[in-house]
Amino acid sequence: MLSFEMIQDAKKVLNGVATETPLFQSMFINPDGDVYIKCENMQVTGSFKLRGAYYKTANLTDEEAKHGVVACSAGNHAQGVALAAQKKGIPAVICMPAGAPLAKVAATKSYGAEVVLVPGVYDDAAAKAAELQREKGYTFLHPFNDEYVMAGQGTVGIEILERLEEAEVVLVPIGGGGLISGVACAVKALKPSCKVYGVQAEGAPSMYNSLLHGKIETLLEVSTVADGIAVKQPGDITFEMCRKYVDGIVTVSEEEIASAILLLLEKHKMVAEGAGAVAVAAAMHNKVDIKGKKTVCLISGGNVDINFLDRIIDKGLQVNGRLTKFSVTMMDKPGQLTGLLQIIAEAGANIFNINHDRMVRNISVGKCVVDVTVETRDNAHSEALIEMLVSKGYDVK
Structure with a gap:
């Protein structure tokens, strides 16, 4: 299982590869809370995913690396794996949903990876990646259900508390659960009193439902502007990590996500993708009690298709009147x-x-x-x- 020692090791390995992204106070998200934002949208490749992908790649055996790697992703893990493989000189094949934002597809190809577009959502891309692994002998790099990947993502949690020791609440986006597993493990090791809450889109509440009912559940379908967290089924490892370390999970609507993206654009001149904005949406709309508390919203990524951004802004403007x-x-x-x-x-x-x-x-x-x-x-x-x-x-x- 994931340990804090693994996260500390990941921090050393990622030194000089991943950027220590900014954390700064926001006066606009919620007037009742002392809110800060951790800007992983400003990370190399535009999201936190590089951290886990690189640390996992760095721990491959020579035999595993020799066969090349295959991964499945809605876009951000794809870019992280592609860049990590490029740096290590390893061939990479990435299976992505056919509806993935064009910007994410183009960026993944730019790092030298072969992209296979698969009809459907993330889970369909995962099935294709598993098929290619069996056929070609590739080494599979899971986007979230892997201890090394979670350890890499957990370095975000260390950075948060290094910069803001007084943090009382951390809000983290959840898709499959890799990010929050690593962050919660790190935060609870360094400051057990700090609460860690996950945020999912109402249209893709796989971890929310699973924890609510005490067992892993699979959604029949997912539908959300937050494509990066549109996951039908969480991982078994991430499910157990969330049960152990996470204080609760909340959901946000499509309108609330759009309003968060709009606020970040207008007030902070900052681009966040749908998945990246859900923590801010939760803080804006009081999904968690943050009144008078030092609260960190983790903006997990900023890789949004510029054509789609126009529609999101339009929706946000309508929601706000x-x-x-x-x-x-x-x-x-x-x-x-x-x-x-x-x-x-x-x-x-x-x-x-x-x-x-x-x-x-x-x-x-x-x-x-x-x-x-x-x-x-x-x-x-x-x-x-x-x-x-x-x-x-x-x-x-």
Whole structure:
């Protein structure tokens, strides 16, 4: 099993390879807590995964290394393994879900690895990697259910307490459980009183369900913007480590994840991927009691597809009432649209997009539907605008 001594050894091995990422205070995440963020999105390859991948690769036997390595990943472990293999001169084959962000696929290839895209999610890529291992004799590097991988990830926990000895709560993203297993082991060894909580997406609560019911469970499907933690089944080793060291697990919604990504962009000029932002989302929305406590949110990665980021920002703006979308059914005659726009202007909203459609089904001849997107200040402003339109007799949906 994983030990603190292994994590300490990993820290020595990773010296000069992995970056000791920044940890700094945030005044914006939760006004009731003293919140800090640990920025593994600023790690080499853009996520914490390099730590575990490199430490595992460094501990391969000559025979294991000679056969080359195969790994499965939604993207971040892929990059970590690819870079670690490149540094060690070992051939690497990475199986990735076909829907993995293009940026992660391209980055993995840039480190010299062969990428095999597999239809489905992480677990389907894992099955393909196991198949290739049997067929080709590769050495399999598991992304989370491995003591050496967990030890590498655990170095994040040491860094947190080296920089902030007073930490009382640490919030950590969970997919398969490798990161939190290592971090919790390190934190509990150095400061047993410090609480460690895991955070999962509501659409992929595999470890949450497993710990709740006291046995490893497999989800039928996963669906979340946090692709890096979209895992159907946790590992048996990580499950036991979480039972031993983790104080609890909470979940966050897609809207809460989007709002966390938006806050980090706006307030800290920092890009976090969906999986990387779940700890911040948990702190923002009081999923854990952090009132008056020194709390560290671990931002696990920042490898988000730039095209997808636009959609996440749009969702975050809607959640915060900064973008308001609605439809108005009204008479299709001169002056009607002008009246609608005048009310929007009087309410202090700014039109972002508008579409006038008289070809909509199920409306009477002589009427049209106007779809409107406006910029508003917050949810209260958005609600006030809708109420104003309704009070003027508009049919708003």
